[in-house]
Structure formats: structure tokens, C-alpha cells
Amino acid sequence: MKVLVPVKRVLDPYVKVRVKQDKSGVDLSNAKMAMNPFCEIAVEQAVRLKEQGVASEVVVVSAGPQQSQETLRTGLAMGADRGVLIPTDVALEPLAIAKLLKAVVDKEDPGLVLMGKQAVDGDNNQTGQMLAALLGWAQGTFISKVELQDGAAQVTREIDGGLETLQVKLPAVLTVDLRLCEPRYASLPNIMKAKKKPIDTHSPEDLGVDVTPRLQVSRVEEPPARQAGIKVESVQELVKKLHEEAKVI
Amino acid sequence: MPSYTAPLRDMRFVYHELIDGDSLQELPAYAEATPDTVDAVLEEAGKLCRDVLQPLNRGGDEEGCTYENGVVRTPAGFKEAYAAFVEGGWPSLAADPDYGGQGLPHLLNTLVEELICSANLSFGTYPGLTHGAYRALHAHASQELKDRYLPKLAEGTWTGTMCLTEPHCGTDLGLVRTKAETNDDGSYAISGTKIYISCGEHDLAENIVHLVLARLPGAPAGTKGISLFVVPKFLPNEDGTPGVRNGVSCGGIEHKMGLNASATCVMNFEGATGWLVGESNKGMRQMFTMMNLARLAVGIQGIGLSEASYQGAVQYAHDRKQGRGLNGPRYPDRKADPIVVHPDVRRMLLTMRAYTEGMRALGAWVAREADIADAHPDADRRQQGDDLVALMTPVVKALFTDLGYDVTNLGVQIHGGSGYVRETGMEQFVRDCRIAQIYEGANGIQGLDLVGRKMPAHTGRSLRRFFHPVANFLAEHQDNKELAPFVQPLSKGFGRLQTVTGWLAQKGLSDPEEAGAAATDYLRLIGLVALGYMWARTAQVALAHTGDDGDGFYAAKLATARFFMQKLLPQTGALVSQIMSGKDALMDVPESAFALSA
CATH class of the missing domain: 1.20.1410 (I/LWEQ domain)
Known part of the structure; x- marks a missing residue:
């Protein structure tokens, strides 16, 4: 079974986010970029499935600026077999990505799409669900455990009230949560081998998808700086402040 | 303990923009060293150092190595970390592809070594000496010895040492007394005591390969009568696996000012079986292959510790709020200004940064010339590279470790009293750096x-x-x-x-x-x-x-x-x-x- 893993190039979660001076967005010039951490988990799980002999091939796919190729190489260094790059300078929205991925699924015919539950840049948490809907496939979201057998996936989902276990028919789209597994460090020999693994390129036009944004960002601002706290003299004062100033009770 | 982030932006600047490290890929030997590979290697090495090696640095210093009945144990976590390091193939980075290496430039290896030294200098001594032993054997040993030892050293499953110093001879190696007697099968029986042997005995690897200076019977006095031998802890079987225990054992470990997780051993050779490396009585010259590389590597230790100390100092200078700026409050809404507003704190921070980044650039330039000396097709150009490396080796070793000591001391000073307290980790950098001014030639x-x-x-x-x-x-x-x-x-x-x-x-x-x-x-x-x-x-x-x-x-x-x-x-x-x-x-x-x- 072929496993398709979409991966996204995002601002490195270890670096400080800077907003552009004109407030049109986040300043990415010269910023350190990395693979979205949830996508790393999805790649790791896919590679483990291959090592267990459950998956036959792991294909990573990324849509975004040309440099997303580096993100694909990261996935290849972790153990994926080949990559698909969809280069575009358009700021992609979840629906556009889902449509692009659907086109890749149509070409590649995987038995499973394993992807991050969300990306840490937009925090949208939409692409996986939209892709499942467009494909008419089953979906399992926020999974922290997965077992594949007899054409189905048994998945454990992290939900508000605890854990939910579902049986999902394959092919399916599964979106992974933080606790599913811990991504490996790529080994040096695998980093070197990754360079020689093939990456196919398809433009959005090749795939017949219109990626024009439908939303307009009017302004991006940094969150207000945190004010220094104060000590209250009594419980009465606390209640009064919560009621009148914070307006939470 | 200060947090550590690999200074990848500066490393990329130095490699790609300042010293044109990318030109190395035009040399046939380094065709693999494309810019994207260099960046990917630095990136992944940075992660490993940040997440695996650095968290063990403080504990390793507190616990130190322990010795019991000839057995040396490294501190908690070191074994697992070393296994991850070997699993990741990192010891093979600059090794020859003919012996399982990745064949990447010494320049890239230098930058990766700096990351390791920042994260955990003690840990770095084990692979560091292994690479030195690898280089000495690669340059001088017979094909048979190379085939037996180099793949294991490149894998890191066996580690290396250099055994020079004896109780009565340090700088003056002409006084070496350890003797080598001829065995019937062409091997030698080595007897003597070596001291201050870094990584001489430990629990990280399945075998330890000692490179030992000793005298053959009738050898001339002084440095002209010294030969180099390879003496493994376990004699290799025909299939390359470690076999019976050789006559070399650890008699104890030193209790030191710093570098506590790196075992500094007394090694006793009692008729241990060894094999001659290269020609007899040429041991000093051969050992200098290892020594010159080791001197450059020790210089890099100075950079690594400087960087780690600088990162701690910068964080503290922003966090610590005391007093006010001399020309009035800079942050009137707070009770005090961060100490980074003060001229003297800035003097210290900028001194740390100017030396650290300057050393990184200079070290990289010298490393690039070392690659050219190794691999350039033109003999004149190789000679030029070799000349610069020869000139700069003592400078890199001594300047970088002296400045490293000064810089790590400033890191403590910026922290005030909390820098003198062990748990901030700042004083460890000073203690760890101190030995770098001494070993591999004071x-x-x-x-x-x-x-x-x-x-x-x-x-x-x-x-x-x-x-x-x-x-x-x-x-x-x-x-x-x-x-x-x-x-x-x-x-x-x-x-x-x-x-x-x-x-x-x-x-x-x-x-x-x-x-x-x-x-x-x-x-x-x-x-x-x-x-x-x-x-x-x-x-x-x-x-x-x-x-x-x-x-x-x-x-x-x-x-x-x-x-x-x-x-x-x-x-x-x-x-x-x-x-x-x-x-x-x-x-x-x-x-x-x-x-x-x-």
C-alpha cells in the first residue's frame, strides 16, 4: 500500500515570529524555516508503517514556494521514498491545498493519506477534513494511535472528553496529533541519500486547480504586550476586579 | 542551565558567503558538498546537539565518570546518546567513502564539531579522538591495518585514543620509555604506562583502538627512536568482531577541574599485542598527523564553549533587571532596567560575540584550506593550503582556547553571583575550557x-x-x-x-x-x-x-x-x-x- 504524506514548510517553531512593518503579514525574509512539526509526526508514522512492512512506498508532497523542496528533502532524509513538489508563490488557503492534494491523490492512487492535524503557521485545522470530503473518503482526525488491518484503520482520537476509538475504512485521510509518535533524527547517510531520491514537479495549472485566494488579510498584529500583574488586598477586591475590569464574572 | 540554539544562521553565512566553502564542491573529492546538503547536515546536527547532547552536559559534569576494578562508566545517558550518535552515522562525516565514510569536507566537520563542543564538550572528546586516530591510520598504516580498523572507527562502533604522555614525559616525548618487543608473528609486545589518556577506557563502544608511542629494541635515543603502534583493547577476530582481551588495562581515572564526563585514564600496557604503523622510528612524524588535526580540533573547542557561554550571557543580560540606565531609565514602566543597558555589560557581551564569531570565521577559513591541501588537483594550490594550515595550527589552538577561557569567564561575570553557582551552568564552561589551553601541546x-x-x-x-x-x-x-x-x-x-x-x-x-x-x-x-x-x-x-x-x-x-x-x-x-x-x-x-x- 502506498502512503501519501503532505508536508508544509513553515516558520521554524523555535524562532521568534516578527510581524512585517506594514502589518500585511508575518515577516519571513531571511527567517529560518522548517517542516511543520505535525507533518514530521505524519512522516515518521508513515516510515514506521513501511518498516513494519505495512506500507510499500511513502510519497511526500508539498505545495508552496520553490524552497518547499528543502522540506521534501527533510522528509526523504527521514525515510520517505520520493517527493512531489507543487511550486507556487500564491499564499495557499486550506481549500486550495486540499484541491491540489486531491489532484495528486488521483494521480498517485495511495491507500492512505497521513497528514498533520494542522500547520503551526495558520493553525487552520481544515485541510485534512476538506481533502477527505473532496475525495469522498473516510477520515480520522487528531489520531494518537493507529493500527492497520484488513482494509481498515483502527484509530484512537484525542477528543475533549478523552479518547475515542474508531474503525475507519480504507482508503482514508488520517490527521495526526502530537502524541502519535516521536519523529526520528535523520541519519547522516540518509541525508546524503535523500539528495538522490526523485522529486516530481507539477504546477497548480498542470493539476488543473485554481489556487487564487478567496480570503483577504486586512491586518496582522502582534499580541499586546503582557501588562505587569498587581497584588490585590482582599478577596472582595479580586471579585470586584474580575467583575468590573476583566468582566469575566 | 542556559538553553542552546545552534548558530546556524552564522554558520551558513561563514560557509556560503564569507569564505566561499561552496567552491569545495568543484573538487572531485567533495562533489557531494552542495549547499543544500551542507545546510541539511548542519540543521540535523544542530537538532541532535540541542535535544540529545546538551541536556546531558550539566548532569555529566556533576556525576562524572566512575572507575571500579578496571572498568570505567560514563555518566547516565551518555551510552544512549553515543548510540544515537553512531546510529545517525555522524562519526563517518569526514571519513573516506572507501572505508564507509561520507567523504564530506573537513570544513563542514569543523562546524559540526563546534556544535558538539557547545552542547557537550565531554561527550565530544570520544568521537573527536576517534577521528584523530582514524586520520593517523588512514595516512600511515598498511592496507591490512586500514581494512581492519578504519571502517569500525568511521562507524564509531570502535573509538580511538592517542597514548603519548608518560609519568615522566609530557611535552618532551623524546623521553618515552614504553617499549615494543618483536613477536614471532610480526606483531609486537608493548609494555609501559601511559597517563592522561583521554577516553582510554569507557563503556560507550565495543572496542577501543589505542595509538601508542613506544621504542623498539636498540632504537636511537630521543624523538628519532620512537615508533607508532596500534593496540586494540580486544584483539580483532578474523571476521572483524572483537575477540580476546588484549594486555592493556585502565589503572585509574583522574579527578579534574572540569571535562568531568570525559574519562582521563592511566593505561597500563603489559605485553599488549600491537602492530607497527608505517615505518619504525618514524612515530613522531606520524603522530603529528593526529596531533595537528587534534590541535585544530582543540581550537574549535574554544569556539564551541564561547558560543554556549555567549548564549547564556545574552539571555541573562535581557532577563536580569537591576538599577537604571546611567542616562536615566530605559524602561520607566518597569521597576528596573535589564542590565543589557549598561556600557560595561555591553563591553562584555560584544567582546564575547566579536571573539566568538571572529574565531568561527577564521577557523572555517583554515579548515577550508585544509580541504584544499588534501584534495585540490593542483600541487601548488595544495602546497599553499598546507602552508597556511601549518602556520595557523598553533594560532587556532592557542588563541582560540585562550580567548575561549576569557569569553567563558565574561559569561560568568555577566551573571554575577549566579554565574558562580553551579546550577546556572556558566562556570562549567570555564572549567571545561581550562584544559583546552593545556592539552595537545600547552x-x-x-x-x-x-x-x-x-x-x-x-x-x-x-x-x-x-x-x-x-x-x-x-x-x-x-x-x-x-x-x-x-x-x-x-x-x-x-x-x-x-x-x-x-x-x-x-x-x-x-x-x-x-x-x-x-x-x-x-x-x-x-x-x-x-x-x-x-x-x-x-x-x-x-x-x-x-x-x-x-x-x-x-x-x-x-x-x-x-x-x-x-x-x-x-x-x-x-x-x-x-x-x-x-x-x-x-x-x-x-x-x-x-x-x-x-
């Missing part, structure tokens, strides 16, 4: 190597390999107004260096004590000018990027370059006076005047 010896061997070598040819690029740079940019604030101070420092070099060449020739009296100051002088050259080149690159500097990286480079030129490079003036006052103030003092008075 820094005073490096000065003698520079003025006694390297300076006069081939009638000053090595020296010209450094002087010519500096002179060319200065000539090329003498009318560049933008660059003048960097070119002028460099030109002044370089002029001083040339004057002193001429003076010293003349004086030292007739009176070696004059050369000896000047050696340490002269090493500092040439080192400061070399750092100045790297900072001027940095400024030249940075000035071209003032328009595309979203994160302020190039502006910070220019600011640090300016600080170096105005506040650090002027030390050259004092050094000139010190050197040219000659030896009298030292040598006119009779030995008897050093007696203790009650």
Missing part, C-alpha cells in the same frame, strides 16, 4: 611552534600565505570609503605585525631566548590581526546587504566588526611594546630570585 608550546618552526619555515613561505591575502585585501579596498572604518584599523594592526615580524626574525635568529620571550605575545598579535582580517571581510560582505536585511543580521555584523576594530584590535599596540622591550625583564632575573621568601 599554549606556551604553541607560541614556540609558531616563532621557532612555522615563522622561519621555507624562509618565511608559510607566513607569506597569510600576509599576502591580507596585503591584497588592504590594497584592493584602500580607496573604499564605506569600508574605511574597517580597513584602516586593520592596516594599522597589520603594519605593526610586519614590523614586529621583521624585528623578531632578526633577533630570534641570533638569540633563541629573544624568540621565546616574544612567542606568546607574538601569537596573540598575529591572532588578533587574523581576526581583524576576518572581521574586515565580514564587513565587506555585510555592507553589500544593507538593503535586504529583514532580521538585522548584517547590521549586527557591522556593529560587531566596528566594536572589534575600535575596542579589541588596538591591543596590537600594547603587544608591540611588550614584544620589542625584549627578553631582559624576564631573563635578567636570576633563578635564585624565584626562591620562596619566608
Whole structure:
């Protein structure tokens, strides 16, 4: 079974986010970029499935600026077999990505799409669900455990009230949560081998998808700086402040 | 414990923009070293250092290595970390593809070594010495020995050591007493005691390969009678697996000022089976293959510790709020200003940064020339590279570790009392750095190597390999107004260096004590000018990027370059006076005047 893993190039979660001076967005010039951490988990799980002999091939796919190729190489260094790059300078929205991925699924015919539950840049948490809907496939979201057998996936989902276990028919789209597994460090020999693994390129036009944004960002601002706290003299004062100033009770 | 982030932005700057490391991929041996590979390797090494090695650094220092009945145990977590390091293939980075290596440039290895040294210097000694042993065998051993040992060392499943020092001989290796007697099967029986053997015994690897200096029967006295032997802890079986235990054992480990998680061992050889490496009585020359590499690597330790200390100091200078800016409050809404507003704290931070980044650049330039010396198709170009590396090896070793000690001390100073307390981790950097000024040739010896061997070598040819690029740079940019604030101070420092070099060449020739009296100051002088050259080149690159500097990286480079030129490079003036006052103030003092008075 072929496993398709979409991966996204995002601002490195270890670096400080800077907003552009004109407030049109986040300043990415010269910023350190990395693979979205949830996508790393999805790649790791896919590679483990291959090592267990459950998956036959792991294909990573990324849509975004040309440099997303580096993100694909990261996935290849972790153990994926080949990559698909969809280069575009358009700021992609979840629906556009889902449509692009659907086109890749149509070409590649995987038995499973394993992807991050969300990306840490937009925090949208939409692409996986939209892709499942467009494909008419089953979906399992926020999974922290997965077992594949007899054409189905048994998945454990992290939900508000605890854990939910579902049986999902394959092919399916599964979106992974933080606790599913811990991504490996790529080994040096695998980093070197990754360079020689093939990456196919398809433009959005090749795939017949219109990626024009439908939303307009009017302004991006940094969150207000945190004010220094104060000590209250009594419980009465606390209640009064919560009621009148914070307006939470 | 300060958090650590691999300084990848600066490393990429140095590699791709400053010293044109990418030109190495034009050499057939380094065709794999494409920019994207270099970045990917640094990225992944940075992650491993941050997440696996650095968290063990403090605990490793507290716990140290333990010795019981000849067995040495490394601190908790080291075994697992070393296994991950080997699993990741990191020991193979700069090793020959014929023996399982990745064949990447020494330059890239140098940067990765710096990351390791920042994260956990003690840990780094195990793979560091292994690579040194690998290089010595690769250069001098017979094909049979190479086939047996090199793949294991490149894998890291076996580690290496260098066994030189004996209780009565350190710097003067001509006094070595360990003896080698001929066995019937062509091997040798090695007997003697070696001390201060880093990583001589430990629990990280399945076998340990000792490179041992010893004397053959009837060998001439002094350094001309020393041979190099390979002596494994376990004798390898025919299939390459470790077999029976050899007659070498650890008699104890030292209790030290720092570097506590690196086992420093007494090694007893009792008729241990060894094999001769290369020709007999040529051991000193062969060991110097390992030694020169080790000296460059020790210099890199100075950078790594400086970087780690700087990161801690910067965080603290922003977090610690005490008092107010001298010209009034900078943050009136807070009870106090962060200490980073103070001129003296800035002096310390900028000194740390200017030295650290300057050393990184200079170390990388020398490493690139080492790659050229190894792999350039043109013999003249190889020779040029070799000359510069020879000249700069004592400078990298001594300057970088002396500055590393100064920088890590400033890191403690910025922290005040909390820097002196163990749990912040700042004082560990000082203690760990202290040994780097001593081992692989004490820094005073490096000065003698520079003025006694390297300076006069081939009638000053090595020296010209450094002087010519500096002179060319200065000539090329003498009318560049933008660059003048960097070119002028460099030109002044370089002029001083040339004057002193001429003076010293003349004086030292007739009176070696004059050369000896000047050696340490002269090493500092040439080192400061070399750092100045790297900072001027940095400024030249940075000035071209003032328009595309979203994160302020190039502006910070220019600011640090300016600080170096105005506040650090002027030390050259004092050094000139010190050197040219000659030896009298030292040598006119009779030995008897050093007696203790009650």
C-alpha cells in the first residue's frame, strides 16, 4: 500500500515570529524555516508503517514556494521514498491545498493519506477534513494511535472528553496529533541519500486547480504586550476586579 | 542551565558567503558538498546537539565518570546518546567513502564539531579522538591495518585514543620509555604506562583502538627512536568482531577541574599485542598527523564553549533587571532596567560575540584550506593550503582556547553571583575550557611552534600565505570609503605585525631566548590581526546587504566588526611594546630570585 504524506514548510517553531512593518503579514525574509512539526509526526508514522512492512512506498508532497523542496528533502532524509513538489508563490488557503492534494491523490492512487492535524503557521485545522470530503473518503482526525488491518484503520482520537476509538475504512485521510509518535533524527547517510531520491514537479495549472485566494488579510498584529500583574488586598477586591475590569464574572 | 540554539544562521553565512566553502564542491573529492546538503547536515546536527547532547552536559559534569576494578562508566545517558550518535552515522562525516565514510569536507566537520563542543564538550572528546586516530591510520598504516580498523572507527562502533604522555614525559616525548618487543608473528609486545589518556577506557563502544608511542629494541635515543603502534583493547577476530582481551588495562581515572564526563585514564600496557604503523622510528612524524588535526580540533573547542557561554550571557543580560540606565531609565514602566543597558555589560557581551564569531570565521577559513591541501588537483594550490594550515595550527589552538577561557569567564561575570553557582551552568564552561589551553601541546608550546618552526619555515613561505591575502585585501579596498572604518584599523594592526615580524626574525635568529620571550605575545598579535582580517571581510560582505536585511543580521555584523576594530584590535599596540622591550625583564632575573621568601 502506498502512503501519501503532505508536508508544509513553515516558520521554524523555535524562532521568534516578527510581524512585517506594514502589518500585511508575518515577516519571513531571511527567517529560518522548517517542516511543520505535525507533518514530521505524519512522516515518521508513515516510515514506521513501511518498516513494519505495512506500507510499500511513502510519497511526500508539498505545495508552496520553490524552497518547499528543502522540506521534501527533510522528509526523504527521514525515510520517505520520493517527493512531489507543487511550486507556487500564491499564499495557499486550506481549500486550495486540499484541491491540489486531491489532484495528486488521483494521480498517485495511495491507500492512505497521513497528514498533520494542522500547520503551526495558520493553525487552520481544515485541510485534512476538506481533502477527505473532496475525495469522498473516510477520515480520522487528531489520531494518537493507529493500527492497520484488513482494509481498515483502527484509530484512537484525542477528543475533549478523552479518547475515542474508531474503525475507519480504507482508503482514508488520517490527521495526526502530537502524541502519535516521536519523529526520528535523520541519519547522516540518509541525508546524503535523500539528495538522490526523485522529486516530481507539477504546477497548480498542470493539476488543473485554481489556487487564487478567496480570503483577504486586512491586518496582522502582534499580541499586546503582557501588562505587569498587581497584588490585590482582599478577596472582595479580586471579585470586584474580575467583575468590573476583566468582566469575566 | 542556559538553553542552546545552534548558530546556524552564522554558520551558513561563514560557509556560503564569507569564505566561499561552496567552491569545495568543484573538487572531485567533495562533489557531494552542495549547499543544500551542507545546510541539511548542519540543521540535523544542530537538532541532535540541542535535544540529545546538551541536556546531558550539566548532569555529566556533576556525576562524572566512575572507575571500579578496571572498568570505567560514563555518566547516565551518555551510552544512549553515543548510540544515537553512531546510529545517525555522524562519526563517518569526514571519513573516506572507501572505508564507509561520507567523504564530506573537513570544513563542514569543523562546524559540526563546534556544535558538539557547545552542547557537550565531554561527550565530544570520544568521537573527536576517534577521528584523530582514524586520520593517523588512514595516512600511515598498511592496507591490512586500514581494512581492519578504519571502517569500525568511521562507524564509531570502535573509538580511538592517542597514548603519548608518560609519568615522566609530557611535552618532551623524546623521553618515552614504553617499549615494543618483536613477536614471532610480526606483531609486537608493548609494555609501559601511559597517563592522561583521554577516553582510554569507557563503556560507550565495543572496542577501543589505542595509538601508542613506544621504542623498539636498540632504537636511537630521543624523538628519532620512537615508533607508532596500534593496540586494540580486544584483539580483532578474523571476521572483524572483537575477540580476546588484549594486555592493556585502565589503572585509574583522574579527578579534574572540569571535562568531568570525559574519562582521563592511566593505561597500563603489559605485553599488549600491537602492530607497527608505517615505518619504525618514524612515530613522531606520524603522530603529528593526529596531533595537528587534534590541535585544530582543540581550537574549535574554544569556539564551541564561547558560543554556549555567549548564549547564556545574552539571555541573562535581557532577563536580569537591576538599577537604571546611567542616562536615566530605559524602561520607566518597569521597576528596573535589564542590565543589557549598561556600557560595561555591553563591553562584555560584544567582546564575547566579536571573539566568538571572529574565531568561527577564521577557523572555517583554515579548515577550508585544509580541504584544499588534501584534495585540490593542483600541487601548488595544495602546497599553499598546507602552508597556511601549518602556520595557523598553533594560532587556532592557542588563541582560540585562550580567548575561549576569557569569553567563558565574561559569561560568568555577566551573571554575577549566579554565574558562580553551579546550577546556572556558566562556570562549567570555564572549567571545561581550562584544559583546552593545556592539552595537545600547552599554549606556551604553541607560541614556540609558531616563532621557532612555522615563522622561519621555507624562509618565511608559510607566513607569506597569510600576509599576502591580507596585503591584497588592504590594497584592493584602500580607496573604499564605506569600508574605511574597517580597513584602516586593520592596516594599522597589520603594519605593526610586519614590523614586529621583521624585528623578531632578526633577533630570534641570533638569540633563541629573544624568540621565546616574544612567542606568546607574538601569537596573540598575529591572532588578533587574523581576526581583524576576518572581521574586515565580514564587513565587506555585510555592507553589500544593507538593503535586504529583514532580521538585522548584517547590521549586527557591522556593529560587531566596528566594536572589534575600535575596542579589541588596538591591543596590537600594547603587544608591540611588550614584544620589542625584549627578553631582559624576564631573563635578567636570576633563578635564585624565584626562591620562596619566608
